[in-house]
Amino acid sequence: GENVEQHPSTLSVQEGDSAVIKCTYSDSASNYFPWYKQELGKGPQLIIDIRSNVGEKKDQRIAVTLNKTAKHFSLHITETQPEDSAVYFCAASMNDYKLSFGAGTTVTVRA
Amino acid sequence: GAVVSQHPSWVICKSGTSVKIECRSLDFQATTMFWYRQFPKQSLMLMATSNEGSKATYEQGVEKDKFLINHASLTLSTLTVTSAHPEDSSFYICSASLNSQNGYTFGSGTRLTVV
Numbered sequence: 743g744e745n746v747e748q749h750p751s752t753l754s755v756q757e758g759d760s761a762v763i764k765c766t767y768s769d770s771a772s773n774y775f776p777w778y779k780q781e782l783g784k785g786p787q788l789i790i791d792i793r794s795n796v797g798e799k800k801d802q803r804i805a806v807t808l809n810k811t812a813k814h815f816s817l818h819i820t821e822t823q824p825e826d827s828a829v830y831f832c833a834a835s836m837n838d839y840k841l842s843f844g845a846g847t848t849v850t851v852r853a
Numbered sequence: 854g855a856v857v858s859q860h861p862s863w864v865i866c867k868s869g870t871s872v873k874i875e876c877r878s879l880d881f882q883a884t885t886m887f888w889y890r891q892f893p894k895q896s897l898m899l900m901a902t903s904n905e906g907s908k909a910t911y912e913q914g915v916e917k918d919k920f921l922i923n924h925a926s927l928t929l930s931t932l933t934v935t936s937a938h939p940e941d942s943s944f945y946i947c948s949a950s951l952n953s954q955n956g957y958t959f960g961s962g963t964r965l966t967v968v
Contacts, residue, residue, distance in 0.1 A: 776956055785859070785946050785959040786897070831896060840887060841948075841957060843896045 748844025
């Protein structure tokens with residue numbers, strides 16, 4: 743099955759700086775890569791996703807890049823704000839079937 | 854957008870009793886729903902895939918007789934934790950997908966505490 747690895751496990755950044763989280767996946771057949779933000783005691787919220795026919799996607803301060811050859815994908819958050827503090831999960835799936843999640847990254851934005 | 858409602862948000866039950874958790878897709882019909890379990894400071898682990906009108910597909914290591922899943926309509930799936938024990942205490946989360954273009958939407962989760 744699919745195995746998704748996520749790094750780092752914790753990330754502390756100064757407000758206004760950028761945050762980058764990286765994930766690798768094992769199954770070359772995976773073609774859908776979402777990123778979720780989870781706040782304490784809540785369910786995950788989709789913040790951005792990318793499909794394998796696209797190399798990069800951006801939505802305001804958030805961007806995701808995908809390298810299919812290397813089986814890497816990354817989340818980039820620019821101009822971080824305190825409200826960006828949360829746990830972020832990457833995931834991968836094939837043909838929109840069940841998701842395999844990374845272990846999560848706890849992001850802390852220091853004011 | 855797609856909204857998934859999950860109830861209750863938290864529940865405390867005694868050992869040996871059963872607890873039912875509901876997952877509803879509010880503005881779309883979901884032929885497939887997924888149930889996850891999340892222990893503190895860990896990732897989401899898929900328990901089972903719930904298919905409308907048919908039996909759920911359970912992941913390896915998940916007891917189907919303990920975690921009963923019913924997906925009787927296109928908008929409702931239920932997870933019943935039977936004969937609950939303290940080790941079943943966890944955060945249970947459901948998700949649903951309308952179709953391949955919309956991805957997955959997650960419920961707000963249910964915090965189960967078994968005492």
